[in-house]
Amino acid sequence: MVGMNRTRAALENVVIVAIIFVLVQTFLEDFAVLAGWSWSVRRVLLFTGFAFDIFFSVEFLTRLYFSFVKRRTGTYFWYERGWIDLLASIPLLLLSSGPAVLAYWSGTATIVGFGAILNVLKVVKAIRIARILRLLRVLKIFSRIRHTESAMAQRHVAKISTVAVTVVVVGILAMTVLFSLVGAPSLETAYREQTVRVLTRIDDLQPEGDAGKVALTELADIEPSLLLVQRDGHTLYSRYGNDLYDSDFGSTDYGYGERGDLRVFFDLTLLNQEQSRSNLLYFAMILFIVFAFMFYYSPHFALTVSDPLHIMRRGMSEKGYNLEIKIPPLYEEDEVYRLGQLFNEVYLPLKDRTSAADEPEVLDLKLDDIKDILNE
Amino acid sequence: MSAEHQKATAFVTRLLANPALKSLTPLQREEQIIQFLHANATQLAPTLATPAFFPGASWNQIVALLLGALMDYVNTELFSSLDEIGGGQIDFAYVNFLRQQSVGSDKVQQQAVSLVKTLLAKPEARREFTGAHTALVFKFVDRYLDAVWTRKSYIHFEITKVQRLRMSKEQVKAMIETTLLLKPVVYLVATGGVAGQAEQTSGIVETKFGEKVFLATKKHLNLVPDPVLKSAVSANISFIENRFIEATARIAAIFSARCRNFQPSVRVDRGADSPDKSWLSIARRNYKFYGFDIKMLDEFFSIAAENGW
Numbered sequence: 001m002v003g004m005n006r007t008r009a010a011l012e013n014v015v016i017v018a019i020i021f022v023l024v025q026t027f028l029e030d031f032a033v034l035a036g037w038s039w040s041v042r043r044v045l046l047f048t049g050f051a052f053d054i055f056f057s058v059e060f061l062t063r064l065y066f067s068f069v070k071r072r073t074g075t076y077f078w079y080e081r082g083w084i085d086l087l088a089s090i091p092l093l094l095l096s097s098g099p100a101v102l103a104y105w106s107g108t109a110t111i112v113g114f115g116a117i118l119n120v121l122k123v124v125k126a127i128r129i130a131r132i133l134r135l136l137r138v139l140k141i142f143s144r145i146r147h148t149e150s151a152m153a154q155r156h157v158a159k160i161s162t163v164a165v166t167v168v169v170v171g172i173l174a175m176t177v178l179f180s181l182v183g184a185p186s187l188e189t190a191y192r193e194q195t196v197r198v199l200t201r202i203d204d205l206q207p208e209g210d211a212g213k214v215a216l217t218e219l220a221d222i223e224p225s226l227l228l229v230q231r232d233g234h235t236l237y238s239r240y241g242n243d244l245y246d247s248d249f250g251s252t253d254y255g256y257g258e259r260g261d262l263r264v265f266f267d268l269t270l271l272n273q274e275q276s277r278s279n280l281l282y283f284a285m286i287l288f289i290v291f292a293f294m295f296y297y298s299p300h301f302a303l304t305v306s307d308p309l310h311i312m313r314r315g316m317s318e319k320g321y322n323l324e325i326k327i328p329p330l331y332e333e334d335e336v337y338r339l340g341q342l343f344n345e346v347y348l349p350l351k352d353r354t355s356a357a358d359e360p361e362v363l364d365l366k367l368d369d370i371k372d373i374l375n376e
Numbered sequence: 377m378s379a380e381h382q383k384a385t386a387f388v389t390r391l392l393a394n395p396a397l398k399s400l401t402p403l404q405r406e407e408q409i410i411q412f413l414h415a416n417a418t419q420l421a422p423t424l425a426t427p428a429f430f431p432g433a434s435w436n437q438i439v440a441l442l443l444g445a446l447m448d449y450v451n452t453e454l455f456s457s458l459d460e461i462g463g464g465q466i467d468f469a470y471v472n473f474l475r476q477q478s479v480g481s482d483k484v485q486q487q488a489v490s491l492v493k494t495l496l497a498k499p500e501a502r503r504e505f506t507g508a509h510t511a512l513v514f515k516f517v518d519r520y521l522d523a524v525w526t527r528k529s530y531i532h533f534e535i536t537k538v539q540r541l542r543m544s545k546e547q548v549k550a551m552i553e554t555t556l557l558l559k560p561v562v563y564l565v566a567t568g569g570v571a572g573q574a575e576q577t578s579g580i581v582e583t584k585f586g587e588k589v590f591l592a593t594k595k596h597l598n599l600v601p602d603p604v605l606k607s608a609v610s611a612n613i614s615f616i617e618n619r620f621i622e623a624t625a626r627i628a629a630i631f632s633a634r635c636r637n638f639q640p641s642v643r644v645d646r647g648a649d650s651p652d653k654s655w656l657s658i659a660r661r662n663y664k665f666y667g668f669d670i671k672m673l674d675e676f677f678s679i680a681a682e683n684g685w
Contacts, residue, residue, distance in 0.1 A: 302646075303646070303647060307645065307646050307647030307648075308647055310645060310647070311645055311647055311648045314645070320637055320639075322654060322655065322658060323644060323645065323648035323649055323650075323651065323654045324648065324649040324653070324654040324657055324658070325647060325648060325649070326647055326648060326649045344657065345661065348654075348658050349658050349661035349662050352658050352659075352662055353662055353665050356665075356666075365391070365394055365396055365397065365408060365409075365412045367416055367419055367420075369394055369396075370387075370390060370391065373387065373390055374420075374423045
């Protein structure tokens with residue numbers, strides 16, 4: 001039993017370390033896009049993200065399995081944040097890191113036919129925005145940090161943090177999907193329309209001729225997202241050399257469209273950077289929310305709710321504990337302090353009178369303290 | 377010393393060495409050990425009756441042995457503390473001022489301390505003296521009287537104008553400390569905490585009984601001026617019953633009660649009021665029960681609040 005508890009504690013520690021690392025990884029993954037880090041670095045981050053998603057999926061399934069075995073699946077899922085474990089694991093594996101890794105292995109993330117660029121961008125957006133679920137992991141670590149001595153304060157602050165962070169994450173996710181479905185104007189739609197226009201223009205240009213090549217170069221000058229134009233496998237235009245494509249462009253950094261034997265590659269970096277900027281903003285927002293609850297609201301809750309209750313509990317259970325509750329004038333109308341006032345003005349004087357004839361309380365002197373001489 | 381007494385002393389010494397009791401005064405520690413023995417009688421009795429300790433002895437016999445050893449051990453420390461208080465802390469020079477004639481302050485001190493030591497042979501006197509002794513050890517008089525003198529409010533008025541003590545602050549302090557030291561004089565007459573007690577639980581005595589004690593004490597403490605003796609006796613009388621008792625007696629009564637369960641190293645929880653302020657606030661609500669002067673409690677409460685005590 002002790003051995004099992006130790007293993008469990010060790011595994012819980014591993015999970016905590018993993019959560020800390022994954023938060024760093026989440027930040028770095030988006031920061032790398034924004035900072036224009038090379039693909040080789042971002043590829044490592046992509047795979048570590050994938051590994052973390054597998055790890056947390058396994059963690060969730062393990063917890064779910066053991067909760068099922070112990071017939072407390074409902075308790076685990078609804079009251080012990082199993083739903084956070086779920087949202088921050090399997091959906092990410094299926095919608096975010098899984099497809100990204102698959103795309104890397106298959107060559108490109110946005111393999112679509114001509115005319116489907118709109119759907120590509122929608123998929124990219126959906127995949128990108130699904131990553132926000134990773135931020136729920138902040139809640140996983142939050143629930144494991146013991147930021148106050150009061151179990152009640154810990155629970156209340158954890159609850160309110162969960163509500164706030166979940167509302168932010170789900171709200172952003174839901175609104176993004178909704179805007180996508182109704183076709184609300186966005187950077188993606190503008191990008192999509194622009195790329196469709198570019199595709200049509202290139203097809204009309206007949207870029208094989210000299211005049212066509214000049215026109216293509218002129219078009220590329222005014223269309224920075226145009227990367228590469230190929231017909232029948234022959235490159236008609238390329239913005240950069242192959243070395244730069246190898247070093248700076250990953251599978252998620254470009255998309256392409258086809259019409260007959262014409263194939264046009266587009267740069268998605270700006271779009272990705274915009275998304276990463278948003279993700280970092282959400283990440284910072286969520287961290288601020290959690291820190292505000294942890295370092296501002298939690299002490300306030302402890303000071304105005306759990307501390308007075310703690311003092312009353314000690315006053316009622318310990319004979320020699322007769323300290324009054326300090327009642328801040330600002331909160332004297334709070335129910336807790338009104339109860340505290342009764343404790344100060346009625347209970348403690350009554351306790352004092354009734355215990356006047358009694359012997360004083362034995363302090364911290366315990367039988368265990370003299371166990372050795374009793375056993376001699 | 378018998379083998380049994382040696383074992384009892386060793387056992388008691390071990391209990392007294394507990395770090396939890398380190399910050400307490402000797403009498404407070406004694407009370408703790410007595411309480412500990414009573415509270416754990418069921419578990420201790422079979423073990424202490426084994427051949428390793430006191431074979432064949434009944435629990436009552438064991439307790440008697442342990443309490444004897446405890447009192448002997450505590451007395452060493454307690455009497456040394458009393459000598460220190462009488463010989464250094466309290467400056468008995470003020471006695472000459474009250475008597476208007478020169479009496480060796482050493483003689484007064486010796487007479488007072490000697491009587492207290494004798495009285496402390498009675499368990500009930502020891503119990504009653506715990507608060508007064510703790511107040512002396514932790515210099516409560518110094519702490520509050522300095523503030524009283526600065527404020528020059530009700531308590532100062534009561535001392536200087538009503539009681540008419542035309543003495544310096546230090547001399548008044550010494551008189552209040554002597555009052556505390558001699559507070560157990562009621563046990564010269566009272567036995568078992570019964571005779572003359574107006575209120576069993578609060579430990580106060582009736583005025584008439586106080587007069588009887590005063591006369592009896594005077595015989596033993598002929599060098600101590602009457603106002604000091606009266607103050608010491610009055611420190612055991614309710615102010616509600618007798619509005620004329622001395623300010624020094626009222627102050628001593630409050631400090632003695634305050635220090636009954638005083639713990640110098642108590643941890644104040646966040647959100648709780650300070651120990652003195654809390655105690656004085658409760659005492660203000662129970663002033664009739666204990667026979668305290670409510671106005672004095674109010675002033676001490678303000679002092680404690682201002683100083684975070």
